[in-house]
Amino acid sequence: MNKRYIKIALALLSLVGYMQNVVFASETAANGAKNSTSLRQKTVLEEYKDKECKDMYETFAAIDHARDALSLLLKLAENMGDHPVDSTENENTTIYSKIIGNIDIGWLHVTIPSASKYYDIIKELWDFNDKQKSGPKFINGNVARLYSKYLILFEKLNIDGNHINSKKRYALGARIKQTNDTFVIVCPTRTLNYIGEINHETDLKEIIKNTKSIETGIDPEEALTKLADNIAGFVVKRGEDNQVHVTYINAVTNPK
Structure with a gap:
């Protein structure tokens, strides 16, 4: 199991405990909020105005790129636990790990x-810009380009958590509403084939379009093998059982 996955797993388990406390203390928290004053944080659009993409066609390419990853993550989430190599279960948590090639x-x-905490959980997971968060973040990386507050290109020096590489790497992060009861947070998508600096003059639409595509119509694990790249994200579902179900998926390709 890769190091990045372990870090996220521990953070998610902490989130479970945190949200359970929130549920039990919601009334107290609400009363406290009425009496508290805090400094207003800048919005994402205000803070990263200089990173905003003005090219509509590049934005469309980024949306398509993120949606490809979304589809694969949803399929992998549905296949969770099929013939796992290793698995652990308790009352609120199930962990599977598997090596494919x-x-x-x-x-x-x-x-x-x-x-009722469905949207609070989504906000906690999409936390790249949370300056007040004291614990570990779920989404790490420097903002390189802003397509919208829920679609961002991140610069990462170490995407997979195993192999430190001084070259810059870029991957999209996205928060996508699939249905009223399902959100998918993709971060990172497959890496862009670009290692230079990104500024206002950098045209990325062809680079995004030419990134290796994710095959559809085949088994998701086969698609992942053919992709041969890293991909990770969260599938968050609001269940009819008055619970929120969060599935984190992390796939890392190790060099042969």
């Missing part, structure tokens, strides 16, 4: 009580 893939499924 040179791909190390892990699934972590947690159940959080109270569907």
